[in-house]
Amino acid sequence: xxxxxxxxxxxxxxxxxxxxxxxxxxxxxxxxxxxxxxxxxxxxxxxxxxxxxxxxxxxxxxxxxxxxxxxxxxxxxxxxxxxxxxxxxxxxxxxxxxxxxxxxxxxxxxxxxxxxxxxxxxxxxxxxxxxxxxxxxxxxxxxxxxxxxxxxxxxxxx
Amino acid sequence: xxxxxxxxxxxxxxxxxxxxxxxxxxxxxxxxxxxxxxxxxxxxxxxxxxxxxxxxxxxxxxxxxxxxxxxxxxxxxxxxxxxxxxxxxxxxxxxxxxxxxxxxxxxxxxxxxxxxxxxxxxxxxxxxxxxxxxxxxxxxxxxxxxxxxxxxxxxxxxxxxxxxxxxxxxxxxxxxxxxxxxxxxxxxxxxxxxxxxxxxxxxxxxxxxxxx
Numbered sequence: 001x002x003x004x005x006x007x008x009x010x011x012x013x014x015x016x017x018x019x020x021x022x023x024x025x026x027x028x029x030x031x032x033x034x035x036x037x038x039x040x041x042x043x044x045x046x047x048x049x050x051x052x053x054x055x056x057x058x059x060x061x062x063x064x065x066x067x068x069x070x071x072x073x074x075x076x077x078x079x080x081x082x083x084x085x086x087x088x089x090x091x092x093x094x095x096x097x098x099x100x101x102x103x104x105x106x107x108x109x110x111x112x113x114x115x116x117x118x119x120x121x122x123x124x125x126x127x128x129x130x131x132x133x134x135x136x137x138x139x140x141x142x143x144x145x146x147x148x149x150x151x152x153x154x155x156x157x158x
Numbered sequence: 159x160x161x162x163x164x165x166x167x168x169x170x171x172x173x174x175x176x177x178x179x180x181x182x183x184x185x186x187x188x189x190x191x192x193x194x195x196x197x198x199x200x201x202x203x204x205x206x207x208x209x210x211x212x213x214x215x216x217x218x219x220x221x222x223x224x225x226x227x228x229x230x231x232x233x234x235x236x237x238x239x240x241x242x243x244x245x246x247x248x249x250x251x252x253x254x255x256x257x258x259x260x261x262x263x264x265x266x267x268x269x270x271x272x273x274x275x276x277x278x279x280x281x282x283x284x285x286x287x288x289x290x291x292x293x294x295x296x297x298x299x300x301x302x303x304x305x306x307x308x309x310x311x312x313x314x315x316x317x318x319x320x321x322x323x324x325x326x327x328x329x330x331x332x333x334x335x336x337x338x339x340x341x342x343x344x345x346x347x348x349x350x351x352x353x354x355x356x357x358x359x360x361x362x363x364x365x366x367x368x369x370x
Contacts, residue, residue, distance in 0.1 A: 020189075020190040031200045032204075054318050054325055056211070124310070126310070126311065128310070140217065145216040151211045
């Protein structure tokens with residue numbers, strides 16, 4: 001009879017957590033490989049990029065400067081209004097400041113690479129073309145002619 | 159002497175025992191916490207989006223356009239795409255649905271003749287291209303003009319359709335001359351195809367009919 005008596009004090013064996021670091025490291029490496037460093041904090045709402053099929057990938061990340069065009073984020077709308085604005089680096093700027101921005105971005109690069117500087121336009125898809133045309137004109141005046149309209153991949157229609 | 163030897167042996171023995179003692183294991187329970195901390199740092203500091211998009215080279219800025227000899231482009235060499243403030247499309251003076259634009263643009267790029275009477279298709283130059291030989295190269299230019307009130311979404315869609323038309327024509331020519339799709343060609347062959355169908359997209363200054 002004693003054979004079948006329950007021990008009472010017996011505890012469930014603990015789950016080994018020895019492999020937990022391995023799992024977490026795996027996740028860590030996955031995220032390190034697939035993501036890129038955030039360049040700047042957004043003062044505008046995150047642009048909802050348009051979708052396109054014929055995309056080219058920007059090769060040299062170090063030679064790309066981003067220009068964001070979107071409506072200001074909600075807490076900044078009291079100051080900047082609700083119309084789309086331009087964010088250069090860490091601040092919302094007037095379109096006329098683009099020439100200065102391009103110059104500064106160029107000076108920050110290696111002299112040999114300056115001609116390859118690409119402007120990456122991250123524009124919300126609801127924006128009207130008026131502001132985009134003004135930006136393009138400013139970029140042409142600043143002689144920053146390489147332009148990339150940032151877009152998301154879309155499944156081909158056919 | 160013997161005593162000294164004996165004590166030495168004892169010391170020696172002691173040392174070997176100490177060296178052989180199992181090394182205390184480092185507790186790795188906090189390893190997971192450290193890895194989690196790193197993981198959370200990377201999750202916060204990075205973004206997922208990759209930089210892809212439609213690449214374009216803008217024309218250089220000319221302060222005062224030199225109007226000595228205005229560049230004359232024959233009407234039939236131009237494929238005019240207009241987008242108005244309501245995102246409606248007019249192609250070659252006829253309204254068109256964006257879905258039909260790719261086909262129409264391809265049609266314009268692949269057909270050509272030097273017949274004066276023809277008013278639809280562009281003229282061509284006969285050029286010698288290394289790797290292909292003497293071929294007809296179209297003089298056609300795609301001209302896009304948008305309004306200031308056009309939405310960016312539609313603008314990108316139209317740009318995308320026109321680039322797609324060019325890419326499809328490139329692919330067709332690649333298969334015709336090299337029996338391979340364009341992306342599988344080597345650098346020289348790609349250069350030849352690019353010379354065969356140069357991507358000429360002109361963008362006029364936008365009009366402001368619809369207002370801002």
